[in-house]
Amino acid sequence: MTQSWDIVIVGGGLAGYVAAAYLSKTNLSITLLEKGKSLGGRARTNKVNQQYFNLGPHALYKKGKAKSILEEIGISLRGKSPKLSGIIVENNTEYTAPFSPLELFTTRLFTTTERMEWVGVLLKIMSTEPERLAEQTFQQWARQVAPSKKVRSLLYTLGRLATYCHAPEKMSAKVAITCLKNAMGGVLYLDGGWMTMINQLHQNAISSGVHVQPHRFVKQMEPSQQGQMKLILSDGEEILGKYVICTTGPHELNEMLSKKIEFPQREFLSHMIPVRGATLDVALTQLPNQKQLFAMDTTKPLYYSVHSNYARLSDDSRNAILHVFKYHHPDEHIDGSTIKYELERFLDKLQPGWQQHVISKRFIPNITVNQRLPQIGDEGMLQSSKTKIPGLYIAGDWASPDSILAEAAISSGKQAAEEITLNERRKNHANHERRLPAI
Ligand SMILES: Cc1cc2nc3c(=O)[nH]c(=O)nc-3n(C[C@H](O)[C@H](O)[C@H](O)COP(=O)(O)OP(=O)(O)OC[C@H]3O[C@@H](n4cnc5c(N)ncnc54)[C@H](O)[C@@H]3O)c2cc1C
CATH class of the missing domain: 3.50.50.60 (FAD/NAD(P)-binding domain)
Incomplete structure (x- = not known):
């Protein structure tokens, strides 16, 4: 019938x-x-050996419309917000990320002129009406607000963090700025995934x-x-x-x-065109470096974050669940084994000796994050x-x-x-x- x-x-x-x-x-x-x-x-979210693995790093915007819609239909969202701090890797050198006022003035990433330019960029993101950017790409907008290559490179890094898109020359500035504004309002990592x-x-x-x-x-x-x-x-x-x-x-x-x-x-x-990336999801019995919780690379499109530091993602609270991620450019040829090697070496740098503490790890070389760039x-x-x-x-x-x-x-x-x-x-x-x- x-x-x-x-x-x-x-x-x-x-x-x-x-x-x-x-x-x-x-x-x-x-x-x-x-x-x-x-x-x-x-x-x-997959439960692997008592650990909760989202499909790669997942964070919900605290000030976005998704959260208010979910609350409107009675969905309770338990979790915590990661601190917006960590390190920026540039040409294999680590710098304090200039995300808070103190870090902005102490980081060696920027010269004094670049510091001021970065402050200007952040103010521009906050004050710009995305509606006005309907005819621009993110790259066109970035070139206007960040003349210095170094500052622009950090802006693209923040753009990748907020949108997962690694193609500023194709991406609409309107959507990029909408996402950046949302990201600056903070995110939630959810307990249980x-x-x-x-x-x-x-x-x-x-x-x-x-x-x-x-x-x-x-x-x-x-x-x-x-x-x-x-x-x-x-x-x-x-x-x-x-x-x-x-x-x-x-x-x-x-x-x-x-x-x-x-x-x-x-x-x-x-x-x-879909937005894609590679994810390495890792559960460890302990973090070799307890202080290293978040990092992004500005020269390579790489991300690292310890989600379990804020959300309950394991039946054993001593375990650490982290994600290492590579943002793919739409025209890029994807070679899984090279990317896996690249993500593992990035993690070696941030958590030397992590391989000795592995409970579970999962690598997905080419996953669709969003169906439309x-x-x-x-x-x-x-x-x-x-x-x-x-x-x-x-x-x-x-x-x-x-x-x-x-x-x-x-x-x-x-x-x-x-x-x-x-x-x-x-x-x-x-x-x-x-x-x-x-x-
Ligand atoms: C690695 C990664 C990281 C991410 N991080 C974030 C983040 O930090 N913040 C954020 O907001 N979002 C993030 N996302 C994106 C977010 O997960 C997705 O945008 C969202 O889950 C998509 O929901 P959807 O319902 O549109 O599509 P989907 O979840 O893909 O649902 C569509 C469903 O349709 C089913 N389907 C397809 N074809 C058929 C068919 N022919 N018949 C029947 N069923 C069919 C599929 O099996 C699927 O279950 C991330 C995604 C990934 C992969």
């Missing part, structure tokens, strides 16, 4: 679950289809009647003759939905829609979640006009749910008007 639902959500990550949370307040029937056996998408958000979202979905179906791969989608969307699963089963919210990646969405279907956004979606002009195409195919809506970390990462996944999930709810209200209102007797 063909299943028929008011709402079919494709994808069980943050975007899909947030959409489900808002729609579950209506009386529409909802199902969520996830191709994986486990739920959560890229917000998954990001899966704690998914677990709560999942429980809430189940208890409000959402039918969650893991291990269901949607192969194809098309408008049906009855005016609904028809989804064809990999096992041949067909599911009908009055509305579909697709939270897969943009290329996956294009593949699901047969070329015979007219889809005006196809071309735009096909040009989206935000570029100039994208936002005009992403103003609404509603696509040109009736009943088909989009959400996910690529589908928001002005944000990326969890900010985009969560806000676009909410937006898709609100647009559908509004559409339903309008339709019900019009039906009611039609039924009113003529006087």
